[in-house]
Amino acid sequence: MAEEEDLSEMAKDVERHLKLDPPSSQADNKSVSPDHVLENVLENVLKFLTSKRDRNAVSLVCRSWHRVEAQTRFDVFIGNCYSLSPARLTRRFTRVKSLFLKGKPRFADFNLMPPDWGAQFAPWVAVTAKAYPWLEKVTLKRMFVTDDDLALLAASFPGFKELVLICCEGFGTSGVAVVANKCRQLKVLDLIESEVTDDEVDWISCFPEGETNLESLSFDCVVSPINFKALEGLVVRSPFLKKLRTNRFVSLEELHLLMVRAPQLTSLGTGSFSSSSSTHNNAAQSEQEPDYASAFRACRSLVCLSGFRELTSEYLPAISPVCANLTSLNFSYANVSPDVFRPIIRNCHNIRVFWALDSICDEGLQAVAETCKELRELRIFPFDPSEDSEGPVSGLGLQAISEGCKKLESILYFCQRMTNVAVTAMSENCPELTVFRLCIMGRHRPDHVTGKPMDDGFGAIVKNCKKLTRLAVSGLLTDQAFSLIGEYGKLIRTLSVAFAGDSDMGLRYILEGCPKLEKLEIRDSPFGDVGLRSGMHRYNDMRFVWMSSCRLSRGSCSEIARALPSVVVEVFGSDDDDDDDEEDNADYVETLYMYRSLDGPRKDAPKFVTIL
Amino acid sequence: MEGCPRNRETCPKLLDLIPQEIKWYYDEEKNNTDQEKKLELRLAPPGGDEEDGSAMTKKNIKKEAEDKPIFNFNGNHFPSSNKTTYAPHHISQKRTAPGPVVGWPPVRSFRKNLASSSSSKLGNDQINKSGDEEKQVQPKREGMFVKINMDSVPIGRKVDLNAYNSYEQLSFAVDKLFRGLLAAQRDASGGEGEGKPIIGLLDGKGEFTLTYEDNEGDKMLVGDVPWQMFVSSVKRLRVIKSSEISSALRFGCSKQDKMRN
Numbered sequence: 001m002a003e004e005e006d007l008s009e010m011a012k013d014v015e016r017h018l019k020l021d022p023p024s025s026q027a028d029n030k031s032v033s034p035d036h037v038l039e040n041v042l043e044n045v046l047k048f049l050t051s052k053r054d055r056n057a058v059s060l061v062c063r064s065w066h067r068v069e070a071q072t073r074f075d076v077f078i079g080n081c082y083s084l085s086p087a088r089l090t091r092r093f094t095r096v097k098s099l100f101l102k103g104k105p106r107f108a109d110f111n112l113m114p115p116d117w118g119a120q121f122a123p124w125v126a127v128t129a130k131a132y133p134w135l136e137k138v139t140l141k142r143m144f145v146t147d148d149d150l151a152l153l154a155a156s157f158p159g160f161k162e163l164v165l166i167c168c169e170g171f172g173t174s175g176v177a178v179v180a181n182k183c184r185q186l187k188v189l190d191l192i193e194s195e196v197t198d199d200e201v202d203w204i205s206c207f208p209e210g211e212t213n214l215e216s217l218s219f220d221c222v223v224s225p226i227n228f229k230a231l232e233g234l235v236v237r238s239p240f241l242k243k244l245r246t247n248r249f250v251s252l253e254e255l256h257l258l259m260v261r262a263p264q265l266t267s268l269g270t271g272s273f274s275s276s277s278s279t280h281n282n283a284a285q286s287e288q289e290p291d292y293a294s295a296f297r298a299c300r301s302l303v304c305l306s307g308f309r310e311l312t313s314e315y316l317p318a319i320s321p322v323c324a325n326l327t328s329l330n331f332s333y334a335n336v337s338p339d340v341f342r343p344i345i346r347n348c349h350n351i352r353v354f355w356a357l358d359s360i361c362d363e364g365l366q367a368v369a370e371t372c373k374e375l376r377e378l379r380i381f382p383f384d385p386s387e388d389s390e391g392p393v394s395g396l397g398l399q400a401i402s403e404g405c406k407k408l409e410s411i412l413y414f415c416q417r418m419t420n421v422a423v424t425a426m427s428e429n430c431p432e433l434t435v436f437r438l439c440i441m442g443r444h445r446p447d448h449v450t451g452k453p454m455d456d457g458f459g460a461i462v463k464n465c466k467k468l469t470r471l472a473v474s475g476l477l478t479d480q481a482f483s484l485i486g487e488y489g490k491l492i493r494t495l496s497v498a499f500a501g502d503s504d505m506g507l508r509y510i511l512e513g514c515p516k517l518e519k520l521e522i523r524d525s526p527f528g529d530v531g532l533r534s535g536m537h538r539y540n541d542m543r544f545v546w547m548s549s550c551r552l553s554r555g556s557c558s559e560i561a562r563a564l565p566s567v568v569v570e571v572f573g574s575d576d577d578d579d580d581d582e583e584d585n586a587d588y589v590e591t592l593y594m595y596r597s598l599d600g601p602r603k604d605a606p607k608f609v610t611i612l
Numbered sequence: 613m614e615g616c617p618r619n620r621e622t623c624p625k626l627l628d629l630i631p632q633e634i635k636w637y638y639d640e641e642k643n644n645t646d647q648e649k650k651l652e653l654r655l656a657p658p659g660g661d662e663e664d665g666s667a668m669t670k671k672n673i674k675k676e677a678e679d680k681p682i683f684n685f686n687g688n689h690f691p692s693s694n695k696t697t698y699a700p701h702h703i704s705q706k707r708t709a710p711g712p713v714v715g716w717p718p719v720r721s722f723r724k725n726l727a728s729s730s731s732s733k734l735g736n737d738q739i740n741k742s743g744d745e746e747k748q749v750q751p752k753r754e755g756m757f758v759k760i761n762m763d764s765v766p767i768g769r770k771v772d773l774n775a776y777n778s779y780e781q782l783s784f785a786v787d788k789l790f791r792g793l794l795a796a797q798r799d800a801s802g803g804e805g806e807g808k809p810i811i812g813l814l815d816g817k818g819e820f821t822l823t824y825e826d827n828e829g830d831k832m833l834v835g836d837v838p839w840q841m842f843v844s845s846v847k848r849l850r851v852i853k854s855s856e857i858s859s860a861l862r863f864g865c866s867k868q869d870k871m872r873n
Contacts, residue, residue: 110715167720193720221722335726357726383726385719414717441717498716523715 039068046072071095078102079543081119081143082568085599086127098137098162099128105546105593106496107521108142109167112548112591114572116606120170121145123604129156137162137188144168147175147199154182161213162188172197173224181206187240190218198224205230214238218245220269220307225249235261242301245269248309251276252292259295268299270307273315273334292318306330306355313340323347327374331356332381338363346371355379358393358414365397369404377410387442391416395423402426410435417448418475423457427464436461437472443499443524446476453477459484462492469516472496482506486513494519507531511538521546529556532592536560539567544595552589554612560594561612568601569594569612760786760849762820763856765793773843779835783813786822786851813851821854833857 046069049055059069074097076089081103089096103119121143128135135157145168153160160183165171173196179189180203196219204226207214212234219226226249235241235258242265244258250271259265275289292315296302302322311334326348331341332355341360345351351372356364358380368375378401380393393415399422401408408430418440426433438458446453454475462468462485469491473481477500485492486509493516501507507527510517511534520542528551539545539560554571561569573590601611756774769789776782787810794810812818814835822834826845834842834849 107715107718109720110718111721112715193722332723333726381723382717382719385717385724387717414719439717443713443716498718524713 039064042068043072050075052077074098076100080595080597081124082602083543083595083597086124088599090127090131094131095134096128096132097134098139099124099132099135100139100141101143102141103143105519105521105544106142107523107546107548112523113593114606114608117572117609118602118604118606119143120604121149125149125152125156129153133157134159136160136185137164139164139166140168141166142168144170145175146170147172147178150175151178151182154178157183159185161185162190164188164190164192165194166192167194169195172199173201173203173222174199176219176222177201177203177206180204181208184208185213187213188216189214190216190243190245191221192218194221196222196224200224202227202230204234207234210237212238213240215240216243216267217241218243218269220245220247220271220309222247228254232257232261238262239264241265243267243304245306246271248272248307252312252315253290256290256292256295259299263298264301265299266301267304267328268302268307270305272310273308274310274312275315293321297321300325302326304328304330308334311336313337316340316344319344320347324349326351328353329355331360332379333357335359335383336364337361338367342367348372350374353377355381357381357383358391359383361392362394362397362400365393366400366404369400372405373407375401375405375408378405378408379412380414381412382414382441385414385441387416389416389441391441395419395421398422399425402429406430407432409433412437412439412472414439414441416441417445418454418457419449420447420452420454420457420460421449423454424460427457427460431465432467433461433465434467435470436465436468437470437496438474439472440475442475444476453481455481455484459488462488466491468492470494473500474498475500478502479506479509482509483513486510489514491516493517495521497522497525499524501525501527504528504531504534508534511535518543520544522548522550524549526551529553532556532560536563539564539594540596542596544593546591546593547589548591550589550592552592553587554589555587557589557592557594558612566596566598567594568597570605570609571612572609756843758846758848760789760851762790762794762851763853765790771849773846778839779814779842782834783811783822786810786813786849790851810851812854816854816857819854820851821857822849823852823857824849 042065046055046058049058049072052075055069055073059066070092071094073093074095076093076096076098077100078084078089079102081101101121101124103121104113104117107113108117119142121140129152133156136159138153138160139162143165145165150171153163163179163183163186176189176191176196179186207230214234217234217238226247228250231246231250232254235244241262244262244265245267246255246258246269248271250258252271252273252275255271255273259268296319299322303325305319305322305326305328308331313336316336323344324347327350329348329351330353335357336359338361341356341364345364345367348354349371351368352374354368354372354375354377356379360368360380365380368378380397382389383392384390393413395415395418398413398415398418401411402422402425406429408426409432411426411433412435415438418438423438426436440454447457454473454477458471458473458477458481462471468489471485471489471492471494473485473496479502482501482505485495489495490513492514495510495514495517497520504527506525507522508531510520511531517538518541523546527547532547532552533556535545557569557571560567570593571589571591572593573588605611757770757772760769760771771782771785771789773782776785791808791810795808810818810820813820813822816833823831824834824842824846825831825848827847828845831850837845
């Protein structure tokens with residue numbers, strides 16, 4: 001069907017070009033026709049090419065291919081919003097339907113970046129509003145988005161279908177209300193881990209009357225109550241709704257009502273998962289508790305469960321009917337003990353993605369290892385994220401997982417103590433690992449059994465996990481660890497380092513050894529100017545480098561800025577309010593954030609940021 | 613480097629909570645660096661130092677050649693932090709309070725308050741929803757709100773039991789809450805104004821009687837047990853017609869009954 005249309009389109013194009021000069025042609029017109037036929041063929045072929053790496057390669061073949069590729073790229077991904085200006089985007093790509101923009105670097109999530117640093121969506125929405133009236137989808141991660149931006153978005157794109165805001169901030173429920181109300185084609189409204197201020201607007205009621213096109217609605221990060229009746233009404237008139245992630249202001253009774261109305265759901269964010277006497281209970285007259293288990297049973301397509309924000313354990317068994325079908329389970333807000341957890345997880349044979357708190361303990365992880373043979377991604381978050389807490393999970397849990405879940409591809413594991421043996425075991429048992437992020441919360445903490453640094457464990461990971469592309473290290477690490485990373489981590493694209501290493505050699509090993517490194521984030525490590533300089537040959541090919549609380553001086557950062565004009569070097573610190581020390585501190589760099597850019601330094605940098 | 617005093621009096625000191633003998637990879641002179649580390653509890657075999665000590669001397673020498681880490685007190689842009697910063701020419705003498713480091717462990721802020729807000733505790737119905745960055749919409753810890761319904765009045769209300777010290781006060785509050793509503797229900801044709809006071813809730817002599825459901829699901833007359841015991845076990849209140857007392861109490865379901873259904 002599509003192919004036939006394309007062929008007839010092509011035929012029409014050929015005809016047209018033989019008779020008329022193509023209006024968009026800039027090349028000389030004489031020998032244009034065969035080239036244009038070729039271009040049209042190419043265009044129709046490239047429409048099927050979706051991988052951005054492939055497209056980037058295609059665009060480098062020749063000018064003609066570059067042009068055609070640009071015309072057929074409908075999905076644009078921009079990993080750093082400051083790597084190019086909005087104008088450049090719209091000049092090159094003219095038919096964009098979907099835009100994915102990433103703003104701040106990841107360490108901004110942990111208060112290492114001052115607020116008002118930047119990454120504003122405003123210039124992007126202003127420019128794309130004019131250039132891409134058919135824009136359908138916008139995904140933003142770590143961007144600063146205002147209510148006005150959302151209003152402009154809602155007003156500018158009549159066919160707008162999908163809005164996904166991940167780790168964003170700057171807007172509130174009023175902005176959300178405008179989107180809900182004005183985007184009549186809206187299919188997806190996903191607010192994920194974003195800060196949404198409570199403007200006391202009943203945004204749920206702002207969805208228009210009548211049937212909606214909603215397929216996905218996620219608002220679990222919205223920390224304000226919602227109008228439940230309106231939500232219920234919305235669900236009833238959204239027959240295509242497949243994903244619904246409610247926030248903690250939705251009680252178990254209310255969840256039950258929603259589930260009864262939408263048994264077709266595939267993904268459910270369960271809200272508080274506790275029964276509250278203050279909720280508006282429709283069944284006020286009857287004192288009977290709703291049958292939660294049967295509501296779950298009725299959701300035959302449910303494969304993804306999350307929420308459990310204020311879990312009351314006695315109700316947890318209600319999810320049992322869906323456990324066998326679950327592929328994704330997120331308990332990361334639920335303080336479940338191993339005893340409560342084990343009977344549940346025993347039924348979850350098909351789980352591929354599992355997030356939880358460390359309150360499930362090593363025993364809970366053991367149960368996961370015994371049952372979840374299809375596990376691909378595991379994330380264990382700390383219930384008590386301090387350095388001195390008890391630490392219910394350890395190398396035992398890690399090793400158990402490695403032995404039971406051989407297909408594991410991605411792991412994020414917070415713990416208080418770890419052993420090289422356990423990490424090595426994982427490296428040997430899980431050859432499919434592409435992401436290994438271990439956070440030993442005690443800084444500089446060695447192997448708690450041998451007292452040695454964690455070099456061997458991480459060394460084993462880079463040696464044995466041949467597909468590793470993302471690595472985060474922690475614990476006591478010497479330069480030796482970095483030497484191993486440089487030697488074996490040939491596919492690593494993202495590396496996170498904190499409180500590790502001995503000297504500049506550590507940084508040198510990485511920069512000289514890891515050819516695919518794109519994103520490097522380092523904090524509180526003794527890497528200085530020598531190390532930084534050793535990466536001169538790499539920075540043009542990297543997306544960004546972040547170094548905070550290291551041993552960098554302004555002089556060497558300026559050197560980099562001079563030597564590499566297409567790299568923007570930002571430095572900012574925290575002592576700018578203390579005049580006495582300004583002279584002494586003038587040379588010290590608290591935070592270095594540098595990134596490649598096609599359009600030079602940004603104009604919107606705040607005062608505390610110096611661009612060298 | 614030169615400007616950095618090695619003299620302990622001028623450099624900031626923190627409390628030594630762990631005796632000096634337990635040293636790890638740093639020697640005596642590195643104390644300023646290690647104040648932070650000494651505050652950490654360590655788990656390791658006692659002889660663990662020696663081997664590492666020798667392996668680490670090279671590291672120590674390197675460290676000595678470089679600068680002493682200085683504590684920084686951060687100003688406006690960041691919350692106060694306790695970072696050890698290794699600065700070539702940094703001579704800051706400012707002191708930080710011992711404590712958590714900014715952004716460490718690397719957990720996003722909305723994951724941080726799980727320990728303070730009680731999540732799943734078996735049988736814990738008292739939901740504590742406090743969290744620094746989250747608005748408190750549920751009743752504050754001091755208030756104890758329970759739902760109260762009245763026969764023939766469709767709108768339920770809520771009362772804060774912590775605001776009262778006796779059954780009489782509660783009874784009075786119930787009257788205030790429902791008097792108008794009841795009058796409105798009964799007298800659609802207008803007329804009597806405020807309505808009759810609702811009295812006799814506790815002694816069975818009034819038109820209405822106050823009952824409650826406790827945490828085991830049993831329905832009881834209000835007033836039989838000491839006030840505090842009542843407050844600790846009440847889950848919801850109901851004002852029923854006195855003529856219906858016996859039937860209401862007899863047919864009340866317990867939680868066990870509900871589970872079976």
